[in-house]
Amino acid sequence: MLLEQSKKYTDALLNKIVLLTGGGAGIGFEAARALSYMGAKVIIAEIDAAKGEYAQAYINSKFGNNNVDFYQINLADEKQIDTLCAYILDKYTRLDIIVNNAAVVPMGAVEAVSIADWDLSYAVNLRAPVLLTQKFLPGMKKTGGIIVFNPSSPGAYMSAYEIFKTAQMELCNALAEEIADAPIITYGVTPGFVKTGTCLKAVGIVASSMGITADKFIETLDDVAVDVEIAGAGYAVSVVNAEKYNGQITSSYQALLDAGLIEGKTETSVRPAQADYAHLSTLFNTSNAYTLRISPTPL
Numbered sequence: 350m351l352l353e354q355s356k357k358y359t360d361a362l363l364n365k366i367v368l369l370t371g372g373g374a375g376i377g378f379e380a381a382r383a384l385s386y387m388g389a390k391v392i393i394a395e396i397d398a399a400k401g402e403y404a405q406a407y408i409n410s411k412f413g414n415n416n417v418d419f420y421q422i423n424l425a426d427e428k429q430i431d432t433l434c435a436y437i438l439d440k441y442t443r444l445d446i447i448v449n450n451a452a453v454v455p456m457g458a459v460e461a462v463s464i465a466d467w468d469l470s471y472a473v474n475l476r477a478p479v480l481l482t483q484k485f486l487p488g489m490k491k492t493g494g495i496i497v498f499n500p501s502s503p504g505a506y507m508s509a510y511e512i513f514k515t516a517q518m519e520l521c522n523a524l525a526e527e528i529a530d531a532p533i534i535t536y537g538v539t540p541g542f543v544k545t546g547t548c549l550k551a552v553g554i555v556a557s558s559m560g561i562t563a564d565k566f567i568e569t570l571d572d573v574a575v576d577v578e579i580a581g582a583g584y585a586v587s588v589v590n591a592e593k594y595n596g597q598i599t600s601s602y603q604a605l606l607d608a609g610l611i612e613g614k615t616e617t618s619v620r621p622a623q624a625d626y627a628h629l630s631t632l633f634n635t636s637n638a639y640t641l642r643i644s645p646t647p648l
């Protein structure tokens with residue numbers, strides 16, 4: 350594992366209480382692994398019981414520290430979120446960090462995605478992060494905290510997903526201003542193009558809507574594809590250096606560079622300026638598009 354190559358981050362988050370949504374698979378699973386390695390207690394809030402149980406068993410046996418606590422939940426359901434919050438406060442007495450990673454990914458043209466899927470996307474991709482923020486903010490104002498969002502950028506045939514992910518950054522913008530005087534840090538982190546099962550399925554739908562093959566779509570982005578472990582480890586290590594990102598957006602890659610865990614150029618210079626399909630290149634390019642618009646003075 351990447352983090353094990355450097356002893357620098359062992360116990361960097363010792364006994365921090367982290368709520369990681371959607372940590373049963375993909376990037377979230379890797380983030381859970383890295384967070385647990387760094388000593389954090391990680392509550393994986395995940396809808397899929399098989400994935401959540403596997404993540405808990407695998408990571409706990411790997412590190413022998415029992416740090417991962419799987420909690421099955423449908424984040425689209427506010428009552429279940431209430432119960433999750435009560436569970437966390439009862440068992441751990443506080444929450445230090447929220448990593449909003451869970452997502453549903455309905456793809457297709459605006460008119461092709463059912464309104465039920467639009468609603469579900471709103472509920473999981475935006476409403477759940479809002480609810481978690483509302484429920485844990487009062488406690489964090491007293492004990493300190495970090496709230497990590499996971500925004501994305503807009504694009505054709507992705508609107509039912511991307512609109513609510515993009516809105517996470519607006520949420521982060523507003524929150525950063527509102528809690529500027531509180532001991533709370535909030536920022537966004539994006540993984541880049543990571544070929545998880547969910548991503549590849551989404552690519553298939555978007556590519557076919559564009560009239561190109563999935564292979565062609567992937568070929569266009571292959572140069573900027575990020576390994577799933579890098580993506581998850583980047584989420585995790587960004588938390589350690591959270592102050593650096595307060596009110597900003599970073600990427601997994603940049604977070605690992607900043608942490609000295611990988612070598613390379615800063616993200617802006619390694620991202621290609623152009624791809625064959627120019628609009629595709631921007632979909633996963635996180636560098637400049639989402640600089641937070643924190644006004645120096647109230648409007």
Ligand SMILES: NC(=O)c1ccc[n+]([C@@H]2O[C@H](COP(=O)([O-])OP(=O)(O)OC[C@H]3O[C@@H](n4cnc5c(N)ncnc54)[C@H](O)[C@@H]3O)[C@@H](O)[C@H]2O)c1
Nearest residue numbers: 371374375376395396423424450451452542543545547548
């Ligand atoms: N893979 C990429 O290229 C990419 C690019 C940009 C952003 N992202 C973002 O990174 C994050 C992780 O992506 P991934 O590719 O690992 O996806 P993934 O589908 O592998 O992981 C998402 C997890 O969320 C869980 N989940 C879905 N609905 C839920 C619900 N209602 N309640 C609780 N859990 C639920 C899923 O079961 C899954 O385990 C997502 O927020 C995604 O939008 C991914």
